[in-house]
Amino acid sequence: MRILVTGASGFIGRAVGANLSEHGYEVVGYDRHPKDVPGISRMLVGDVLDYEAIFEAMVECDGAINLAGLLGTSELLENIRSAINANIQGALNVYEACLAQGKPVVQISPGNK
Numbered sequence: 001m002r003i004l005v006t007g008a009s010g011f012i013g014r015a016v017g018a019n020l021s022e023h024g025y026e027v028v029g030y031d032r033h034p035k036d037v038p039g040i041s042r043m044l045v046g047d048v049l050d051y052e053a054i055f056e057a058m059v060e061c062d063g064a065i066n067l068a069g070l071l072g073t074s075e076l077l078e079n080i081r082s083a084i085n086a087n088i089q090g091a092l093n094v095y096e097a098c099l100a101q102g103k104p105v106v107q108i109s110p111g112n113k
Helices: 011-022 051-059 080-101
Strands: 002-006 026-030 043-044 064-067 106-108
Touching: 002 011, 002 051, 026 051, 051 064, 051 080, 064 080, 080 106
Parallel strands: 002 026, 002 064, 026 043, 064 106
Antiparallel strands: none
């Protein structure tokens, strides 16, 4: 089974990707700032705000785990719209791409200060 992990280069994304791989899943990473991540067979460069790109990434996958988002740290308190856009609209794009293709999705949201 092939799983798309958005935010795959982040702290939680690296752990989730490694765990999925250890349990026999093929992991496709998706990130704006990709890094070489152990356990991830292929890394796609993209942004969850780009619905068409998420939709295309989902075509080859059996499901998704959405970890993409901006943390609600003090740096974002002056620019809260960035976090709202990435965390809510980005998640909605992932949900809608999965729904359109009849594929399951799991959401893990970033925290807020």
